[in-house]
Every structure is written in C-alpha cells, then in structure tokens.
Amino acid sequence: MIRAARIALIAATALASAGFVALCAWQVQRLGWKQDLIARVEQRLAAAPVASPTAEVGKPDEYRRLRLQGRFEAGSVPVQANTELGGGYWVLAPLRLDDGRAVLVNRGFVPPAQRSIESPAGPIELTGLLRLTEPHGGPLRANDPAAGRWFSRDVAGIAAQLNVPGPVAPFFVDEAADPAQPQRWPRPGLTVVRFANNHAVYAATWAALAVMAAAAAGWLWREERRRPGTSN
Incomplete structure (x- = not known):
C-alpha cells in the first residue's frame, strides 16, 4: 500500500x-x-468618424467612432457611474437623427448634485464612440426602472422609460469631448478604453x-x- x-x-x-x-x-x-x-480597438479609435450603422451591431463594432446629426428629444436618465472625477451619474438622452431613427447618447458625467440636466435645443452634430447595450444591471445591482435606479446603460429599458418612439438603435453612443468648446456638465470624453x-x-x-x-x-x-x- x-x-x-x-x-x-x-x-x-x-x-x-x-x-x-x-x-x-x-x-x-x-x-x-x-x-x-x-x-x-486602437484602429477604430484612430479612424475617421462614420455615420450611425443601420444594421445589427456586435463586438466588432464597439468603440467605432460615429458622427451623429439630429435633435435631442426631451428627457434624460441618470445612470450611476464612477469616473476619474468621482462618483456621480452618466446622463443618457435620446437624439433623433435626421433620418428619423433615435440613438441614446451618453452626454457625459455629472456629479450627484447635477443629475438632472436639460439637453440642448436645436440641430446638433456630435461625435462619439459606439457602445453595446448593457442590459439587466450588474452583479447584485439590478436596474430598477420603477424607482429610477439605473446601474447600467440598458438601451431598451431606458428608451422604454423615456417613451422614445421607434425605431431606436440597439446601441448607445458615448459623446466625445470637443476640445474647441469649454468644459461643461455633463462632462463628455471620459470613456475608459483600457484592457487588462x-x-x-x-x-x-x-x-x-x-x-x-x-x-x-x-x-x-x-x-x-x-x-x-x-x-x-
């Protein structure tokens, strides 16, 4: 043995x-x-911005630079966020494109005291990064639309809460900062593109x-x- x-x-x-x-x-x-x-991803970030895709998108499209033209519709949803500026919220608002489709735009970060900010009126053009929807929330942090608590950028859920008429793009766009403009709230351009x-x-x-x-x-x-x- x-x-x-x-x-x-x-x-x-x-x-x-x-x-x-x-x-x-x-x-x-x-x-x-x-x-x-x-x-x-580095190749997408260095490429010139393109128009919003009309077909289904997936992982190969994430972080693609887009150029959007349209008008912001009324309403926005704050989504909890932790950034280099501290804790606060992302402000997601619907942008009605010139072709009639709607895209949720993450206009940027705001501190807790400024979670409710009106979107600019009139025609607007912006660039940003295509991001895939984040349904359901996170571990032990489920989205609760009835209570107005959002922990992830769930495109379908947020569009439903804002009653955005369709068609709504199945992705959202992180607005990029415009170096020619003064800093403002919401503060765009805080997307972290870093992979361990x-x-x-x-x-x-x-x-x-x-x-x-x-x-x-x-x-x-x-x-x-x-x-x-x-x-x-």
Whole structure:
C-alpha cells in the first residue's frame, strides 16, 4: 500500500504538470486574442468618424467612432457611474437623427448634485464612440426602472422609460469631448478604453509551475526506482 501511494503521488504530480502546461497554452492563446482586440480597438479609435450603422451591431463594432446629426428629444436618465472625477451619474438622452431613427447618447458625467440636466435645443452634430447595450444591471445591482435606479446603460429599458418612439438603435453612443468648446456638465470624453493584459504573466506562472511539477515527478520517480526491491 505504501508503494502504491508513492506511485499515485508520482502520477498525480505528472498529471499536475500536464495540467499546468495546458493552462499555459490557454493563456498564450488568450494573449494573442487580447493583443488582437487591442489592435482592433486602437484602429477604430484612430479612424475617421462614420455615420450611425443601420444594421445589427456586435463586438466588432464597439468603440467605432460615429458622427451623429439630429435633435435631442426631451428627457434624460441618470445612470450611476464612477469616473476619474468621482462618483456621480452618466446622463443618457435620446437624439433623433435626421433620418428619423433615435440613438441614446451618453452626454457625459455629472456629479450627484447635477443629475438632472436639460439637453440642448436645436440641430446638433456630435461625435462619439459606439457602445453595446448593457442590459439587466450588474452583479447584485439590478436596474430598477420603477424607482429610477439605473446601474447600467440598458438601451431598451431606458428608451422604454423615456417613451422614445421607434425605431431606436440597439446601441448607445458615448459623446466625445470637443476640445474647441469649454468644459461643461455633463462632462463628455471620459470613456475608459483600457484592457487588462496580464496573460503573458499568467502564462509564465503556469509554465514555471509545470516545470516544477515535472521536476518533482522526475525526482520522485528516480527515488522510487532506487528503493530496494525495485528493478532498474
């Protein structure tokens, strides 16, 4: 039984090494995916703004720069936010485009004391980043439209609360800051476009654990073969 336990330990250590190798390979794949994502997003951010898409959008469209022309409709919804300026709210308001469609625009951040701000009247042109809808809220922070508590930018839910006539685009747009204009509330241009990329560190960690586990398995196997009664 003692020898069987030693053999089982050797096998477990060898299997652990193989598992660490698999995890290392997975992190290398994730590294390639993340680098590709960062490159694609940087390319979109550097591209000239384009008109609002009329077809369905998905992940490949996120952070695409758009140019919108239209008029803001009445009403806005504050969505809780934490930014470099502290805690407060994003102000989401419906923009009726010249072609008749409506797009929810995140006009920017306001501190708690200024959560209710009227949208500008008259024709307007703005640029911003296409963002995908954020339905349902966050972990342990479900949106509560009846109470006016929004924790995520749920396009369908916010459009319904504002009674925005259709058609409504299935995405929202983070308004970009205009350097030619003085700073104002809501404060646009606070979108954080930053992706954690620690996959190389994780891959190196798993590789080191794989080497250590393999070395331990090899040492245990050599010790087992040296024991009396074990054939060479």
